[in-house]
Amino acid sequence: MDVIRTLKPGTPGTKGFLRQYGQQLVAVRYRNDPQRRRRLTTIEFIVEEKPMPADLPKHFKFGRRGPYLMPIHVAFEETDLRQRVKSAGGKWEREYKVWLLQESLVIEMGLYQRIVQPLMSKYDAVDINL
Numbered sequence: 769m770d771v772i773r774t775l776k777p778g779t780p781g782t783k784g785f786l787r788q789y790g791q792q793l794v795a796v797r798y799r800n801d802p803q804r805r806r807r808l809t810t811i812e813f814i815v816e817e818k819p820m821p822a823d824l825p826k827h828f829k830f831g832r833r834g835p836y837l838m839p840i841h842v843a844f845e846e847t848d849l850r851q852r853v854k855s856a857g858g859k860w861e862r863e864y865k866v867w868l869l870q871e872s873l874v875i876e877m878g879l880y881q882r883i884v885q886p887l888m889s890k891y892d893a894v895d896i897n898l
Contacts, residue, residue, distance in 0.1 A: 769799045769800065769801050769808065770799060770800045770802070771797055771798070771799050772798045772799060772800055772807075773797070773798045774795055774796070774797050774798075775795065775796045775797075775798075776795060777793045777794070777795070777796075781796060781798075782796045785811050789811070789813045791814075792813045792814040792815075793811065793812075793813050794812040794813055794814060795811070795812040796809065796810070796811050796812075797809070797810045797811070797812070836870065836871035837859070837868040837869065837870060837871075838868065838869055838870070838871050838874045838883050839861065839864060839866035839867070839868055839883065839884040840853070840858075840866060840867050840868075840869055840874060840879050840882040840883055840884065841866060841867075841882050841884050842867050842882065850867075852877065853867050853869055853877075853879075854867075856869060856873050856877065857869070857870065857873070858873075864884075866884050
């Protein structure tokens with residue numbers, strides 16, 4: 769589907785949706801579906817709002833849309849493991865002294881027992897139950 773036009777709340781073509789959804793309305797999009805030969809109207813609106821932690825490291829990504837970066841502990845002396853994590857794309861988080869690695873790689877490498885749980889619960893991340 770091709771997006772033809774994206775409108776902000778309050779512009780002509782959005783007023784009915786603005787009355788219905790109020791301040792929750794973010795955008796109205798008009799799309800073409802060439803296969804079905806239809807024009808579709810979609811809306812984007814806010815369904816939940818939470819305060820963001822002020823000290824959330826920029827490397828942490830939570831939510832189902834992107835890969836989770838899990839904080840894992842690797843001791844300084846474990847040079848081989850540290851090199852494996854680094855070569856798998858792990859990022860060092862200096863402030864918390866943990867390595868951040870994608871959830872799928874943590875499981876694949878068998879490192880789920882090294883997840884630093886206090887950081888996971890502090891930022892309300894999804895815990896993996898294996």
